[in-house]
Amino acid sequence: MITFDKVIKKFPLGNIALEDISFTIEDKEFVFIVGPSGAGKTTILKLISRELTPNSGTIIVDEFDLSQKKFPQLEKLRRKIGIIFQDFKILIDKNVFENIALALEIFPLTKKKIKEEVKKSLSLVGLTNKEQLFPLQLSAGELQRVAIARAIVGNRKIILADEPTGNLDPKTSWEIMKIFKKIESEKTIIFATHNIDIVNSLKKRVIVLKKGKLVKDLRKGKYEI
């Protein structure tokens, strides 16, 4: 479960990124966070992964209180979270297998187990037989599939997707969404996006942000501009 309670985040120059944000996301819930650029979508995701810390308010992620100043369980928390970025963040000097294995090598797993897990995730994202290819040999859609595979391996419970279809054409975006549909029953998914079609078609919970404020929180909601 993820809980935000009266969270305020200001950036060093004083501009407010989030103002008095409160919401709760249940385990295995699929939530869209929508809003225009600068609304605070990425800030919420970064607060959940504790890339940022709030100025005030409480953030609880899977029983971890992220509002504490010192947070020694950072690695423990992050091992439960998989992150998908708009720009994929795939390492170009590593092949597909190595990019995905990166997320597993931090766990005490055998090479055999890592291989098994990578193969399983590649099959889930539809990239079987492409494990030896390098990023420059892949299309944007394939790169995002690699990023999804990397985010889901290692039994990560929470998936943070920061505009994962932002750089993709509509057809590829839908293919990516199909992967999210496959994993939604097992993971908590927080999906930040601008894509009206995707949000409106899936009929999931929608949290709408505007200038750092939560303006709507709708079950089976829609994205209205």
Next chain:
Amino acid sequence: MKEFFLSLKRTPYQSLAIFLVLFFTLFLSTTLFISLSFFHGILGYVETRPQVTVYFQTNIEESQIFKIKDELINSNKVLNIKYISQKEAFKIYKELNKDNPLLLEMVSAEILPPSLEIYAKKPIFLPEIAEFLKKQPGVDEVVFQKDIVNRLISLTKILRYASFIFFIFLILMTIIILVAVLSFKIALKKDEIHLLRLLGATKTYIRKPFLQEAFIFGLVSAIASFVILLIIIFYFYPFLQSYLRGIPVLTINLNFYQLTVWPINYLFLAISFLISAFFGIIISVFSTFIALNKYLE
């Protein structure tokens, strides 16, 4: 090892710069260490040479000289005493002046004084021994090399301090240069570091390959600098042999062990290498640690 060679391939110039900086630092430090050890060895050798020579009047009884000798031995301040009789003194004189028959004709054993060459346990006993001897009947002259030993002791002290300051400066300079060069190298992997942090990798996990690389750099630089130093030492070995002719052995006192420095001793060389490798690895690892911290916060 695969990661190390990959890193060399990716950043050949930075890797070469790291190697060269470490190589020169270790080469200079080890040269300094070996030179200082030799200097200490020489000082130790000089300290145990006949430091006090007492010349007796020619008419003194031998029994009286032996009495003084026994008293000195019983004082516990003396390492060894060598008695040189008139006959032996004449033999030495003849040997020294064998090419000058005129000088040999003028001198006989009777006019040369008998003497005692006294080896003190420590240089600080020298003035005491000299004072004691001056008070003895039948003593003609007391000669001791207090000045030479004192000068050597102060020179060693100056050298030790100067070397220490130079060494600290060298280490600091090396660390600063290494941190600068390593920062470039690590910057190329900053995306990977950031990603690993987000995936939940611990700082130790991320540091590990960088520190392993630093370890290899430290070790390889130490080996290379030591091999070059060995080549130089063995090239100059004949010169050293002739320069240190007459000195059978030089040692340094390590409190628990007398380590032989000269003739070239493999244990001393092994210790020098281990110290060099230890410093090389520590400097390299420490610099990497500092350079990495910026990207781990």
